[in-house]
Amino acid sequence: MNRIILVVFILALGVLPQLASTPEFWITQLNYVGLAALVVLGLVLLTGVGGLTSFGQAAFVGIGAYTTAYLTTAAGWSPWFALVAGLLITFAVAFVLGAITLRLSGHYLPLGTIAWCLSLYYLFGNLSFLGQYDGIAGIQPISFLGLSLLDGRDIFYLIWVFVFLSMWATRNLLDSRPGRAIRALKNGKGMAESFGVNMASYKVIIFVYSALLACVSGWLYAHMQRAVSPSPFGLNYGIEYLFMAVVGGGSSVWGAIMGSSLILLLKDQIQNVLPKLINTTANFELVVFGILMILVLQYARDGIWPIISGWWASITGQGEAKRRRGPPPVVEALPQRSRPQAGTLVLDVESARKQFGGLVAVNDISFKLKAGEIVGLIGPNGAGKSTTFNLITGVLPVTSGTVTFLGQRLEKLPSREIAKLGVGRTFQHVQLLPTMTVLENVALGAHLRSGVGVLQAALHIERKDEARLLHEAAKQLHRVGLGDYLYEQAGNLALGQQRILEIARALAADPVLLLLDEPAAGLRYKEKQELAKVLGQLRSEGMSILLVEHDMDFVMNLTDHLVVMDFGTKIAEGTPDVVQANPAVLEAYLGGIDDDLELEGAEGTPATAGGVA
């Protein structure tokens, strides 16, 4: 159904300029919509998906426009070579600006983009070889296959071919290995890093990508207008592009077309109608836009496109059909890393210490974990278990001490380097991408098992690798019992299921060591039994597991070895039987309170330690 609508839409666009009855004004408007849509598409990726707000895209439009204007008029270049030159210059400028400004976070980043947008605007206006504020006129039209695209109706096709190609490439990109990483930029940076994703580089990538789209728009604009001057590349246009992305729907490629059409048509109507209504020629356009912006942010925070597409999916039942799709095709499995022999020393934590100011959260803890073992890290609330996890996974730097994994020191490595070595983890507070499907969330865990880059993904030539990643993700989901939820949005799962999903995601990374932070929290008794079975199976396959857990029944029945912490210090260690009988452990859990420590909980009512959640 959606395909049919798309084909009808493209055909209608294609036919429109051919009809003599189509007013010239429509063609001009559609050309401007197409030019704006290219820039807004970049903002969809950068701001809507990646969460990086830029007010400065108009400056990149200016680079594309001025490069071609100068090279085709002063140096007599072909517009096509000038396009390549513009793209190269934009690439270099965006790369440098991105590397500098993207380090900024919060409101400093938008402020940074405003600063360089203003700088480039004044640069265009002050350079004498660019004609200063008068700009450059007499730009030749683009020729394509011997045809001169002089007329608005001719360049129309070129503009819209670029728009649809860019939409196709952007959609492919979002629906791929790098795309999943990009979609984690806004709300899952730390999580994605712990699966080996270099988030800083993806920031720069989407920044450059969106700048290149803006450059193409500028190139087309210059050859359509046949003249350039600095004003369309100033900050007010940068703000307008951002406004289009917000109104259209920042996370969808169709939102770019919707936003640019709506704003440009509205702008035109306001310019025509408002003076008549209020009987003045003063420019109130920005005031109306400001009010509209507030209304959109208030009532349609995600933009208008998601509302329309959600409504469409519900009346056509497409949302349900998507959820009921079959599993991804069975393809060749991904290669697995070799596992150390049972009994090999996998993890060696030696006098690890973590201080937060005066608070010693982890006090010179030492323990070892061997291949094929499940070790439990237990202790009352605030004992320092999660902090110890974070020291092992590189989320927090150690104050002193060492952490060695298969002979390699971890304490100086960032979390993504630790992930590369074969350490997979789950989180105490579930960290998923709730609007992504369960399958995509797990496929993100397998990021390091494929080398597909942005170009391959955008050109859709990575299908074989992508199929292998998705197959692996589906395999792990079946393994943990979530095979019926592959296409469900992760945010729709119950909390317990989300925890299990995190385990599947960690398994998709093919780890040697699995760190599970409270995996059984929120699970029902039967689900806990299933989970224990899965973990037991993993152990028999040679996986080493370190788990933090409060459910004593679960821990005592599953683990080979326990390390007990209290107030940051290791107070006991040994097999579950030995630890259970240790008076220091009983004291730590009971803390002098008269509760019973029910280490052997009755079926269906798993025992918890007094004071332990």
Ligand SMILES: Nc1ncnc2c1ncn2[C@@H]1O[C@H](COP(=O)(O)OP(=O)(O)OP(=O)(O)O)[C@@H](O)[C@H]1O
């Ligand atoms: N980033 C931080 N800054 C300051 N103090 C912290 C930080 N992280 C943890 N702490 C403190 O360190 C101590 C240990 O916390 P941690 O979360 O490691 O305990 P835990 O054993 O995992 O507890 P729980 O079972 O409740 O999760 C607590 O007193 C906690 O308040």
